[in-house]
Amino acid sequence: MWTYHNPVRIRFGAGAFGELGRLIAGRRYMLVTYSEPLFQELARKLGEASGAPVLVIDDVKPNPDRADLAVQCQRVSELEAPPELVVAVGGGSVIDTAKVIAAARGSFGPVWDVLISRGQGADRLNPLPIIAVPTTAGTGSEVTSWATVWDGAGGKKYSLAAHALHPVHAVLDPDLTLSCPKGLTISTALDALSHALESIWNRNANPVSALYAVAAAREILEVLPALSRNLSDRDLRSRMLRAAMFSGLAFSNTKTAIAHSMSYPVTLRYGTAHGVACSFTLPMVLRSVIGINSECDAALARIFGSNLEEGAARLQGFLEELGVSTRPADHGVGRDEWRAIVEEAVLGERGQNFIGSKEGLLAQID
Ligand SMILES: NC(=O)c1ccc[n+]([C@@H]2O[C@H](COP(=O)([O-])OP(=O)(O)OC[C@H]3O[C@@H](n4cnc5c(N)ncnc54)[C@H](O)[C@@H]3O)[C@@H](O)[C@H]2O)c1
Ligand SMILES: [Fe+2]
Incomplete structure (x- = not known):
């Protein structure tokens, strides 16, 4: 139920x-x-x-x-x-x-x-x-x-x-939102993308939250590159605000999950903007959940296509094109510190919403 x-x-x-x-x-x-x-x-x-x-x-x-x-x-x-x-x-x-x-x-x-x-x-x-x-x-x-x-x-x-x-x-x-400069436009849109995906790999996911999340994520992936090149386009601004609201409607019923849990120490220690801190980990989280839950896989496939490994690589490329590195080291976090952040994050309230595992995440550390 x-x-x-x-x-x-x-x-x-x-x-x-x-x-x-x-x-x-x-x-x-x-x-x-x-x-x-x-x-x-x-x-x-x-x-x-x-x-x-x-x-x-x-x-x-x-x-x-x-x-x-x-x-x-x-x-x-x-x-x-x-x-x-x-x-x-x-x-x-x-x-x-x-x-x-x-x-x-x-x-x-x-x-x-x-x-x-x-x-x-x-x-x-x-x-x-x-x-x-x-x-x-x-x-x-x-x-x-x-x-x-x-x-x-x-x-x-x-x-x-x-x-x-x-x-x-x-x-x-x-x-x-027309006055938002480029960096803010990108970081806030990535926060919304994170909300959408976090509501999918989430123990509280349901068919309504998944509908909103899939619609939001597809739209953000399509709109953000164009919007970042044309900040004064009112139609793109409107689509992005609507997508962020759809993400809100998705995670209003699920709360966030591991990417947010891992982001808080990064923001507190290094001052990283919330939207960047909670999104640079999305490709590694995506890779770690593949095959764990069929409904999660199906929702992610509606966003990234049926080959989710390829989808994770495309998501990584999408972030890097926007200037967001997916490597913790590039956000100031060393390898041992990252391991500790992951271990603590899975125990946090938001981490507990995550359907994946600590082992799956640690396996992504290169
Ligand atoms: N309650 C929730 O559901 C929820 C969800 C996600 C994030 N958050 C929280 O929201 C905060 C981040 O909010 P945010 O990303 O919207 O940014 P923000 O409210 O922190 O604002 C950041 C900067 O953007 C500027 N700004 C805002 N709107 C502008 C505009 N239209 N034009 C030009 N400049 C503008 C502000 O002056 C400010 O300096 C974090 O504290 C985060 O924890 C809350
Ligand atoms: Fe957020």
């Missing part, structure tokens, strides 16, 4: 940003975004349509860190009247920050307690409603019920997960 559920109301299309005012509908809202001029301009437009937000949090940095989140949550408690709604306009870091702020309702302490107790008590959190407006085509956070919280000082990564953290609305306007 299997189940699939996703409660997020999705609005997709060029100009969808203009509908935000109607969705906010006069409620007291707070805005989470970045401080760059581009986002200040979006905030100004939003203010014109919906009135001024009661609070703006715009000091979001890539990979939200627990220390910053504690300060940002505190600012909500200083308001005379709390917000009724959190609107996030930005990439995964902004949307995840908004989720934490929504769950904290002014007090980070209870959220931190949930994080360090591996999710215990998450169902007692009562998050404010969230509207998520992604400006990168990658994380799928606009349709998932979790947020990644980084603890740079402690060298750890946590996940805050609760059903009520699903945004109420996801507003996807591909024109907002």
Whole structure:
């Protein structure tokens, strides 16, 4: 038996940003975004349509860190009247920050307690409603019920997960992604590709997640090389944002797996962008799962063709063409360190979702 559920109301299309005012509908809202001029301009437009937000949090940095989140949550408690709604306009870091702020309702302490107790008590959190407006085509956070919280000082990564953290609305306007520079476009798209594949070699895979994952991966493999050469093509931007959302709908029900589990120490130690860290291992993971599970093989064959060894080689070539080496050493990770990362990753929460084995992965070390 299997189940699939996703409660997020999705609005997709060029100009969808203009509908935000109607969705906010006069409620007291707070805005989470970045401080760059581009986002200040979006905030100004939003203010014109919906009135001024009661609070703006715009000091979001890539990979939200627990220390910053504690300060940002505190600012909500200083308001005379709390917000009724959190609107996030930005990439995964902004949307995840908004989720934490929504769950904290002014007090980070209870959220931190949930994080360090591996999710215990998450169902007692009562998050404010969230509207998520992604400006990168990658994380799928606009349709998932979790947020990644980084603890740079402690060298750890946590996940805050609760059903009520699903945004109420996801507003996807591909024109907002037109300003993404090449490196960001590539790394975020590879994050989405990783989400799709990770939902396939996953113990929680089901026929609906597989449909979304296959559609997303095929589209990303086709669109990304062209998009990386023509960043201002609106049709390609739209296809990429839709594919990233499909990946989100796939892994919203499976969570990620081993490639993500192996990526976290790489990002924490070497600052590697999330999308690169969770995708340079995809060919080696693909090689390691061939023949393990017939449904997994069938889904992968719909993406890469029936010869999956050849498919893995093509995936490696695809990444290398985009400037992403598939060798851990080229990301600063030595052979012994890589072995240790693999051994720890299979024991992690995401690693446990993986249908393959430690031995299969270690056999890929050259
Ligand atoms: N919750 C989830 O389901 C989920 C899934 C995957 C990743 N994540 C998390 O998301 C984070 C990564 O998010 P991300 O990859 O979207 O990037 P990001 O939000 O970290 O942003 C990276 C940079 O991109 C810039 N940027 C964003 N949109 C832009 C645009 N339209 N034009 C120009 N610049 C723009 C930002 O200013 C920022 O400097 C990581 O912390 C990761 O752990 C969460
Ligand atoms: Fe990811």
